[in-house]
Amino acid sequence: MLTRIEQALAHHFxxxxxxxxxxxxxxxxxxxxxxxxxxxxxxxxxxxxGACGDDDPVLAEAAAxxxxxxxCASLVHDDMPCFDDADARRGQPAVxxxxxxxxxxxxxxxxxxxxxxxxxxxxxxxxxxxxxxVGAIGRGVGAQEGIVGGQAWECEPRVDLGRYQRAKxxxxxxxxxxxxAIAAGASPAPWQRLGECLxxxxxxxxxxxxxxxxxxxxxxxxxxxxxxxxxxxAAELGLVGALHYFRQLMQQAVDAVPECTSRIAMRQLxxxxxxxxxxxxxxxKVMQGHAPLPQVVLS
Amino acid sequence: MLTRIEQALAHHFxxxxxxxxxxxxxxxxxxxxxxxxxxxxxxxxxxxxGACGDDDPVLAEAAAxxxxxxxCASLVHDDMPCFDDADARRGQPAVxxxxxxxxxxxxxxxxxxxxxxxxxxxxxxxxxxxxxxVGAIGRGVGAQEGIVGGQAWECEPRVDLGRYQRAKxxxxxxxxxxxxAIAAGASPAPWQRLGECLxxxxxxxxxxxxxxxxxxxxxxxxxxxxxxxxxxxAAELGLVGALHYFRQLMQQAVDAVPECTSRIAMRQLxxxxxxxxxxxxxxxKVMQGHAPLPQVVLS
Numbered sequence: 238m239l240t241r242i243e244q245a246l247a248h249h250f251x252x253x254x255x256x257x258x259x260x261x262x263x264x265x266x267x268x269x270x271x272x273x274x275x276x277x278x279x280x281x282x283x284x285x286x287g288a289c290g291d292d293d294p295v296l297a298e299a300a301a302x303x304x305x306x307x308x309c310a311s312l313v314h315d316d317m318p319c320f321d322d323a324d325a326r327r328g329q330p331a332v333x334x335x336x337x338x339x340x341x342x343x344x345x346x347x348x349x350x351x352x353x354x355x356x357x358x359x360x361x362x363x364x365x366x367x368x369x370x371v372g373a374i375g376r377g378v379g380a381q382e383g384i385v386g387g388q389a390w391e392c393e394p395r396v397d398l399g400r401y402q403r404a405k406x407x408x409x410x411x412x413x414x415x416x417x418a419i420a421a422g423a424s425p426a427p428w429q430r431l432g433e434c435l436x437x438x439x440x441x442x443x444x445x446x447x448x449x450x451x452x453x454x455x456x457x458x459x460x461x462x463x464x465x466x467x468x469x470x471a472a473e474l475g476l477v478g479a480l481h482y483f484r485q486l487m488q489q490a491v492d493a494v495p496e497c498t499s500r501i502a503m504r505q506l507x508x509x510x511x512x513x514x515x516x517x518x519x520x521x522k523v524m525q526g527h528a529p530l531p532q533v534v535l536s
Numbered sequence: 537m538l539t540r541i542e543q544a545l546a547h548h549f550x551x552x553x554x555x556x557x558x559x560x561x562x563x564x565x566x567x568x569x570x571x572x573x574x575x576x577x578x579x580x581x582x583x584x585x586g587a588c589g590d591d592d593p594v595l596a597e598a599a600a601x602x603x604x605x606x607x608c609a610s611l612v613h614d615d616m617p618c619f620d621d622a623d624a625r626r627g628q629p630a631v632x633x634x635x636x637x638x639x640x641x642x643x644x645x646x647x648x649x650x651x652x653x654x655x656x657x658x659x660x661x662x663x664x665x666x667x668x669x670v671g672a673i674g675r676g677v678g679a680q681e682g683i684v685g686g687q688a689w690e691c692e693p694r695v696d697l698g699r700y701q702r703a704k705x706x707x708x709x710x711x712x713x714x715x716x717a718i719a720a721g722a723s724p725a726p727w728q729r730l731g732e733c734l735x736x737x738x739x740x741x742x743x744x745x746x747x748x749x750x751x752x753x754x755x756x757x758x759x760x761x762x763x764x765x766x767x768x769x770a771a772e773l774g775l776v777g778a779l780h781y782f783r784q785l786m787q788q789a790v791d792a793v794p795e796c797t798s799r800i801a802m803r804q805l806x807x808x809x810x811x812x813x814x815x816x817x818x819x820x821k822v823m824q825g826h827a828p829l830p831q832v833v834l835s
Contacts, residue, residue: 257699258679259685262684314645319638345645347684347685347688350674350677351678351679354671357667375649375653376653380561381554385646389561393560
C-alpha cells in the first residue's frame, strides 16, 4: 500500500515539472512531502476504498494523494515562525529553514491548490463523485471544522478541547475514511465514526508523545504544547489519564469498523496502529504503581 | 452585476456561520473579502457566463465567488511581513495588522479551501462541469502557472517578466473568462485569449499605478515594486513605454472578444475598464512632450 501511495504522489508531482513552475517553489513543495512520515491518512483512505470494492483505483489514489498533500501543507504552515517556529519536521529541517518564509508560505498554498487539482484530474471516469469528494476533503481542512479551523482555535481566548482536536486532527481522518468510500462509489456515512475515533486517538497520542517522546525519534521538537500553551489531553487529563483515554478511543475505533468484506483485516490494522502510536513498553514505564491499562481487543 | 456578486459572496459566507467556526478566523476572512475592490474578476466571469447563455446561474455565481475568494487569499498572504509587509489594503488595515500573522496565514488558507468547497456545493445541477471548473480555477492560482507560481518567481534568481506576469495576474483572469464559459456549459477555449490580454493589461496598469498613483486613492502603499526589487513593466519599459504597452494590450483585449450574442456590450465593458484603470487625464500628464498615445477603438 505504501508503494502505491508513493507512486501516486510521484505521478501527480510529475505534472508540476517543466519550465512554467518556479524551480525553488517546486523543490520546497517536494521537501514538504518527501520523504514522508507514516502516510497513515492515505493508507486509511486506500484501505476504506478497498473495503468498499475499489472500483476506481485512480480516484482512490487521487483522494489519498490529496489528503496527504493537505496534511503536508498544514505542517509547513504550522512550523512557520508565526506559529510553532519549529526548526525540524520528520527528521529534516523545516521548509522555511531551507527555503525561507516566503517560499514556505507559497509551498503550503501550492500544495492546497494542487490537492484539489489532483482530485479534478482523477474524476474523469466518475465525474459525479467529484462534488462529494471535494466537499468531504474540503470539510477536513477548511475553516469550519477542518484543520484551518483547528489551528485557528489556538488563537481564540476560549477553546473547547474536544472541538479543537476534532478540527485540528480528527477532521482529516474523517475525510480519509469518507474519501475512500466516496472514491469507490459507496456511502461515506458508515465510515465517519471510524475516522472520528482514529482522529481523536491520533491527537491524544500526539499529545502523549509531545510529553514523553524524544525529539530524535519523533523527528520534531518535543514539549511544544506546554511551550505554546496549547490545549492538550496530557495537560488536561495527566499522562496516566491520557493513556487510558487513548486506549478507550482505539477500542472505539476497532468497534467502529462497519460490516465489509475486509472487516477483520481493517480491525487488525487499527490494532497495529494502536501499538505503533503508543507502544506497550512506553505505557508500562508510565503505569508503574498504577492499575494496568485495558488492552484493545478485537471483539 | 455587483449586487449579484455581493449577494453570492454573502450567501456562501453564511455557510461558515455557527459555533464550529472560530470567530476571530471568520472575522479575519470577512475582513479580507469585505468591503471589496472593483470585483473585476467575478464581473468578468459573470459577463462571460452571460455571453454563453448562463443556463446555470448558481454555478456561474459560485465560479465568480471562488475566483474572488482566491484573489483575496492571495492579497492577504502577499501583504504579510515575509512578503510585501504592507500595512494597508483597499483603504483599510491589512489582515495581519488587525488579526495578527497566525490568523492572516490561516485566513488565506481558509479562503483557498472555501473557494473549492463553494464550487463543489454549486455543481449539483451539472456535476459533469465540476472537473473542468476546478481544473481551470486551480490553474489560475496554482504553483505551475497560477498566482502561487507568480509570487514564487519573485524568489527566483532569474525571472522572465512575461511568464511572471502571466502567472501572477494573467492566470486568474484566464480562469475568470474560462470559468464563466464552463459554468454555462460552453467551451472555454474561445475565451482564453480575452483573459490573457486583460490579465497582462491589469498587471501593467498595476505597475504603472505603483509608480504614478497616490496611496490614498489606491488604498495601498505605492512604490512597492522598486522597494522590493520586483519585476515591473514600468521599470523595464519606462513609464511612457508602459503606457503604450497598456493601450496595445487593451486593444488586443477588445479584439479578442469572440462571437457571441453580447459581443458589443462585452467590448464596451473592456473599453470602459481601460479608462478606469489608467484614465486619459493621467496619461496626458505623463505624455507631455511625447507623441500622443493610440486610442483603444471598437473595430
